[in-house]
Amino acid sequence: MPVRALEFYSGIGGLHLAFSRSGVDGSVVQAFDWDQTACQVYTANHPSGIIQKVDIASLTAPTLAAFQADLWLLSPACQPYTVLNPNAKGESDPRAKSFLHLIQVVLPELAALGSQPARLLIENVAGFETSTTRHLLLSTLRSLGYTTVELLLTPLQFGIPNSRLRYYLLAKQAPLKFAHVPVNQGIHDLMWRHIPGHSPWIDRRSQQLPSESVRVGATVSEQPGRHVGLYLDEPSDEGTLHLTAIPDKVLEKWGKLFDIVLPSSGRTCCFTRGYTQLVERAGSVLQMNEDLDTAKTFDAFLQAHIFATFDEDSRSGEQSTVW
Structure with missing residues (x-):
């Protein structure tokens, strides 16, 4: 039976595109986002009329149950968790409210109705894995009978030239389970740095290749x-x-x-x-x-700038002496 997916915090439709390219038999049947511009771009990228501009914190279990979805795709706001934000507030940040509403209120209510999704995929910024929101998420999922696997992955591992480290959580409801992943043992389970069942990825960006193999500067x-x-x-x-x-x-x-x-x-x-x-x-x-050679260019510029400044200071000193 084809998979029916709901996409939350859909943005411009990145997870929709990934799902469509995954080879899985199914489709995104509805997408939700609050940002008007994001919804317009989503429509341009996926002109199927499925995007809905809505406050996700207002969604209810009966509303979502009507879609009969067996997969949730979620990419909630990352600002409450990013390490680049020294004032990140985690679960107390207002931008975390809608995600906590989905996980702590809507999902248990759907489970009570027998309409919960069989699978979830959650994506967020590196830093989410140390948040209290993550603990609340895992606690709720496991209380509802989900098995989870967490990963920190970068596009470099898949041949994409970008080092954007991201957090991913995959969840399956029993009796479904993951291959090559031990059964949940607690809140501090292994944080995978590669796809389970595949060889570990070794980050060798600091290791220089022999000059005869590739261009100078490659790693x-x-x-x-x-x-x-x-x-x-x-x-x-x-x-x-x-x-x-x-x-x-x-x-x-x-x-x-x-x-x-x-x-x-x-x-x-x-x-x-x-x-x-x-x-x-x-x-x-x-x-x-x-x-x-940018390094040499900047070094030469800085050296010239230092000499020019020194020369100007010297002339100023001479004038001061004269006056």
């Missing part, structure tokens, strides 16, 4: 995957490239702090909402010129 972990250039659009007009260029004054002041990647690079950093606003920990910037 072991970059070789099996795809490079950034495969994901770049062809510029429609060479004259418009300046529209996305970083201003020289920004480069002069902060260039040494940027995470600069090339089209041939095998990784990029996680992109956040601070991109174009913050210098560090907001995402990588792209250098199209493969032949330019």
Whole structure:
């Protein structure tokens, strides 16, 4: 029987796309999100009319039971849990309210009706695994007879040139269970860093390959995957490239702090909402010129700047003496 999936916090439809490409026989029958712009983009990506703009905290068990869904896909707000937010409040953050409502109120009520989903997939930011919300989630799922497996995975493990570490939880209701995964033993179960049943992934980004094997600067972990250039659009007009260029004054002041990647690079950093606003920990910037040694360029600039400043200070000192 085809799987019927509900997608919560659907955004622009990323989990919908993943589900459609998974090869599983089924479809997303309804999607929910509160953001109007996200709903519009979702409709453009998945023009099936299934997206509903709604406060997820207002959804009820009878409403969801009517969809007869056997799979939930959830990507709740990450701001309450991200390590980039020094003021993260976890379950006490108002943005966590709707997720806790689904897990602690709606799901048990669906179980009482015999209409709970047989499977769940939950995705969030790395940092969720240490939250009290995660403990509440596991406690509720296990009280309802679900077996769970938790993972911390990065796209680099699957050949995608991005190092965005994410938390995933998969849940199946008994008698369903996971292959290659021990039965739940408690709240502190193993946090998998690779797909169970597959070989562990070794992060070798700091290990240099022999120069005769690959281009200078490549790392072991970059070789099996795809490079950034495969994901770049062809510029429609060479004259418009300046529209996305970083201003020289920004480069002069902060260039040494940027995470600069090339089209041939095998990784990029996680992109956040601070991109174009913050210098560090907001995402990588792209250098199209493969032949330019950025480190040498910045070193030369800084050296010239230091000498110029020293020379200016010297002249100022001489003038002060004269006056």
